Amino acid sequence: MPDKVNARTIGITVAAAVVTVAAAVAISERLRAPEPVEDALRWATGPEAEPVSDDMVLIPGGEYVIGDAHHPDAPVRKVALSPCYVDRHEVTNRQFAEFVEATGYVTSAEKAGGGWCYIAGTKDWQFVKGADWRHPLGPGSSIEGAEERPVVLVSWYDAQAYAKWAGKRLPTEAEWEVAARAGKSEEEHPLCAVNGKPRVPANYWQGTWPDKNLLEDGYFYVAPVGAFPPNEWGLYGMIGNVWEWTADWYASEVPAEAQDPKGPETGTLRVAKGGSWFCSANYCGAYTPGFRGKSPPDRAFNNVGFRCAKDAEQ
Ligand SMILES: [Ca+2]
Numbered sequence: 001m002p003d004k005v006n007a008r009t010i011g012i013t014v015a016a017a018v019v020t021v022a023a024a025v026a027i028s029e030r031l032r033a034p035e036p037v038e039d040a041l042r043w044a045t046g047p048e049a050e051p052v053s054d055d056m057v058l059i060p061g062g063e064y065v066i067g068d069a070h071h072p073d074a075p076v077r078k079v080a081l082s083p084c085y086v087d088r089h090e091v092t093n094r095q096f097a098e099f100v101e102a103t104g105y106v107t108s109a110e111k112a113g114g115g116w117c118y119i120a121g122t123k124d125w126q127f128v129k130g131a132d133w134r135h136p137l138g139p140g141s142s143i144e145g146a147e148e149r150p151v152v153l154v155s156w157y158d159a160q161a162y163a164k165w166a167g168k169r170l171p172t173e174a175e176w177e178v179a180a181r182a183g184k185s186e187e188e189h190p191l192c193a194v195n196g197k198p199r200v201p202a203n204y205w206q207g208t209w210p211d212k213n214l215l216e217d218g219y220f221y222v223a224p225v226g227a228f229p230p231n232e233w234g235l236y237g238m239i240g241n242v243w244e245w246t247a248d249w250y251a252s253e254v255p256a257e258a259q260d261p262k263g264p265e266t267g268t269l270r271v272a273k274g275g276s277w278f279c280s281a282n283y284c285g286a287y288t289p290g291f292r293g294k295s296p297p298d299r300a301f302n303n304v305g306f307r308c309a310k311d312a313e314q
């Protein structure tokens with residue numbers, strides 16, 4: 001089991017890359033005990049939503065500008081993309097259950113005997129024995145009532161396996177970001193956070209982590225995939241709710257121009273995008289299309305999921 005230092009490092013890496021290790025330690029030391037949340041072991045809290053189609057959205061081929069000048073590892077850059085399809089919403093528990101039912105697939109967290117969880121009322125991330133996609137808050141929790149919410153506690157390898165089974169693949173970072181921006185650059189369509197709030201309606205953490213989640217959006221943990229309006233291309237949940245794995249290895253430097261960029265050939269961390277229900281202004285602020293989250297591919301968290309992509313005819 002990873003130790004506490006690793007837990008903090010991972011929390012920063014995946015969920016809060018804007019704070020440094022030193023800052024995180026300072027924050028933790030001055031925290032008082034967070035306010036307990038009554039439904040700490042109930043995963044499907046908050047309002048239900050209308051179902052969303054399981055289809056894919058055509059991302060037109062063309063030249064796009066991605067990146068966010070607020071982040072040194074995400075410089076504004078040009079990409080030329082071939083057309084592709086991207087799932088309209090994140091892969092849900094219902095869809096992942098179909099995959100497991102059909103294949104008998106065992107996830108990384110199940111093999112490891114647990115996964116990384118943030119549980120309401122606690123102070124930090126922890127490795128929870130028995131936590132897996134069916135038990136996103138550990139033993140005693142369940143995904144009952146969360147069938148239309150994103151699957152979590154899936155590693156990058158789990159996401160890859162699902163995508164292959166579905167006849168799809170994971171989106172590249174560039175494909176994901178173009179889809180999230182609905183084709184517009186940061187200059188044309190600013191999506192940077194303003195006063196600690198994302199520019200689009202999304203599930204994130206209002207208030208101050210970890211003392212108080214104001215729940216202004218109605219959700220502590222994951223929301224149904226159709227809970228918030230889609231972007232201009234009809235994609236749901238690109239910002240907030242859960243981080244989404246992409247196909248790319250992470251590198252701190254990216255080319256200024258590229259045709260269908262796929263990231264470096266090798267690496268230790270895979271890129272994840274979009275921020276999650278855990279992101280608060282004081283700990284994360286990652287709920288923008290350009291922000292580049294990253295995590296070891298074998299780690300599973302209860303705020304990380306994925307959606308799939310597929311090549312389109314040119
Ligand atoms: Ca929320």
